Amino acid sequence: xxxxxxxxxxxxxxxxxxxxxxxxxxxxxxxxxxxxxxxxxxxxxxxxxxxxxxxxxxxxxxxxxxxxxxxxxxxxxxxxxxxxxx
Amino acid sequence: xxxxxxxxxxxxxxxxxxxxxxxxxxxxxxxxxxxxxxxxxxxxxxxxxxxxxxxxxxxxxxxxxxxxxxxxxxxxxxxxxxxxxxxxxxxxxxxxxxxxxxxxxxxxxxxxxxxxxxxxxxxxxxxxxxxxxxxxxxxxxxxxxxxxxxxxxxxxxxxxxxxxxxxxxxxxxxxxxxxxxxxxxxxxxxxxxxxxxxxxxxxxxxxxxxxxxxxxxxxxxxxxxxxxxxxxxxxxxxxxxxxxxxxxxxxxxxxx
Numbered sequence: 048x049x050x051x052x053x054x055x056x057x058x059x060x061x062x063x064x065x066x067x068x069x070x071x072x073x074x075x076x077x078x079x080x081x082x083x084x085x086x087x088x089x090x091x092x093x094x095x096x097x098x099x100x101x102x103x104x105x106x107x108x109x110x111x112x113x114x115x116x117x118x119x120x121x122x123x124x125x126x127x128x129x130x131x132x133x
Numbered sequence: 134x135x136x137x138x139x140x141x142x143x144x145x146x147x148x149x150x151x152x153x154x155x156x157x158x159x160x161x162x163x164x165x166x167x168x169x170x171x172x173x174x175x176x177x178x179x180x181x182x183x184x185x186x187x188x189x190x191x192x193x194x195x196x197x198x199x200x201x202x203x204x205x206x207x208x209x210x211x212x213x214x215x216x217x218x219x220x221x222x223x224x225x226x227x228x229x230x231x232x233x234x235x236x237x238x239x240x241x242x243x244x245x246x247x248x249x250x251x252x253x254x255x256x257x258x259x260x261x262x263x264x265x266x267x268x269x270x271x272x273x274x275x276x277x278x279x280x281x282x283x284x285x286x287x288x289x290x291x292x293x294x295x296x297x298x299x300x301x302x303x304x305x306x307x308x309x310x311x312x313x314x315x316x317x318x319x320x321x322x323x324x325x326x327x328x329x330x331x332x333x334x335x336x337x338x339x340x341x342x343x344x345x346x347x348x349x350x351x352x353x354x355x356x357x358x359x360x361x362x363x364x365x366x367x368x369x370x371x372x373x374x375x376x377x378x379x380x381x382x383x384x385x386x387x388x389x
Contacts, residue, residue, distance in 0.1 A: 068329040074150070115326040125149055126173055126260075126319055 055100050062107045063088055069114050074121065136194035137288070137311075139182045140250040142241055143175040143198055143213050145206040146261040153261075155361050162261070162361065164228070171209045174256025176216070176324035177317040181286060182254055183217035184322060191288045195219045197248055201240055203228040207340060214335035215327040221340040222248075226352065234262075236352045238270035243348040245275060250312075252294075257282050257316040268316035278309035282318040 063084070070080035094100050147153055148168040156163045179198065186193035198213035200206040201224040210221035222244060226232055232240065245253060258265035272279035280286075280296035284304060287295045292311040297304050299318045327335075345352055373379040383389045 065329045069326075118326065119323055122149060122173055123319065123323075129260075130319070 052097060052100075055097060055104075058104055059088075059100065062104055062111070066107065066111060066114075069111065069118075072118060073114075136192035137185065137252050138194050138248065138250045139185070139196045140241070140245055140248060140253045141175070141178045141182050141196060141198050141213065141218060142237070142253070142255055142267070143179065143200050143209055144172040144256070144259045144261075145169050145200065145202050145209040146172045146259050149173055149260055155363050159360050159362060160358055169205065169209075171212055172256050172259045172261075173324075174258060174260070174317055174319070175213075176256075177319070177321050178254040178256055178315075179213050179216045179218060180322045180324040181283075181315075181317060183325075185286070185288065186217070191290065191292075197222060197250065199241070199244055200224070201226050201232055201237060207342075210340060211332060211335050212327045214338045214340075215331040216325055218338075220338055222343060223340060224343045224345060224348070226345065230352060230354065232352050233354055233356060234264045234266035235270055235355075236350070237267050238274055240345070240348055240350055241267070241271050242274045243350065245271075252311060253277075253314045255314070255316045257318055268314055272314040275312070275314070277312050277314050279314040279316075280307050280309065281316045283315050284318050284320045286315060286321070 066084055067081065070084060071077050073080035091103050094103060146169065147162070147164065148170045151168050153162045153167075155161075179196075182193070182196045185191070186196065196218045198210050198218035198221045200210050200213075200221070202209075204225060207221075207223050210218075210223055214221055224240060241253065244250075253268075253271060255268040255271070257268065268281060269279060271277075278294075280294070280298055282299040283296045284299050285295075285297035288311075289295070293308055294311060294313050294315075295306065295308045296315060297306050299320065371382070373382055380389065
């Protein structure tokens with residue numbers, strides 16, 4: 048991968064690490080998340096076109112937002128069921 | 134009016150998703166090697182403090198995160214700082230002799246005086262002890278106005294605080310002047326996620342370590358836990374043959 052743009056490479060690795068960190072709290076467990084995350088990134092490793100890689104990074108950022116929302120909703124719902132009688 | 138100096142006390146509790154287990158001696162809940170995180174109601178308070186700053190209607194001079202607990206409570210303070218608190222104060226308390234709400238309130242009073250805060254935002258209760266007392270006691274000790282179970286907080290230029298509170302079957306709007314104590318309810322806001330880069334940045338923020346002696350306080354417990362038991366397991370239901378059978382059963386149970 049020597050031909051790859053080092054700045055893009057850095058961004059991909061960073062978003063991967065950030066998502067790994069988020070996966071520690073994943074409801075189905077870290078191992079479940081880790082293997083799937085790895086697979087998702089691995090399946091895109093053939094990309095060489097910079098605009099395609101940028102699209103991949105954008106998708107990763109979108110998934111990150113989705114996971115954040117998932118965590119928030121899960122916690123909100125659990126607490127609501129626990130503390131609000133309805 | 135000078136800016137807001139907000140104090141946000143946070144607590145390290147067993148994670149909300151973990152099912153607590155009673156220890157064998159039936160004296161407490163098992164805490165060793167159990168996942169801990171920040172009390173969810175305290176996340177709401179941090180978020181509200183940060184949002185007050187972002188709203189820019191009133192300048193926020195500083196947001197202090199405070200925690201009293203075992204050494205690992207420092208991790209929770211890092212999370213609070215990753216979410217936007219400026220600095221942290223950690224009072225080390227032994228895990229074997231945790232503080233009671235009154236002890237925490239007395240400690241917070243000293244911290245408020247030392248840091249010259251004019252707004253304290255607390256979670257309405259912690260999800261482990263569910264006492265829901267600290268905020269109210271603190272307001273009493275400080276002789277400040279208080280608004281509990283807040284679902285909306287607005288602060289005007291002159292230091293008037295308008296708080297919408299959750300009450301039975303509706304909401305109640307109250308107004309008071311700073312200084313003030315506010316406790317948060319679940320619907321106040323949506324706490325942001327403490328991301329990895331922000332946690333890394335938070336490691337550079339100052340974190341003061343203190344002990345109870347620094348505040349001339351002692352934490353002798355007033356209550357003794359006699360026994361802790363798990364709730365009874367749910368009893369299985371029965372199947373009824375038809376409508377008459379169901380009505381008969383309901384009558385038997387006194388529901389009709």
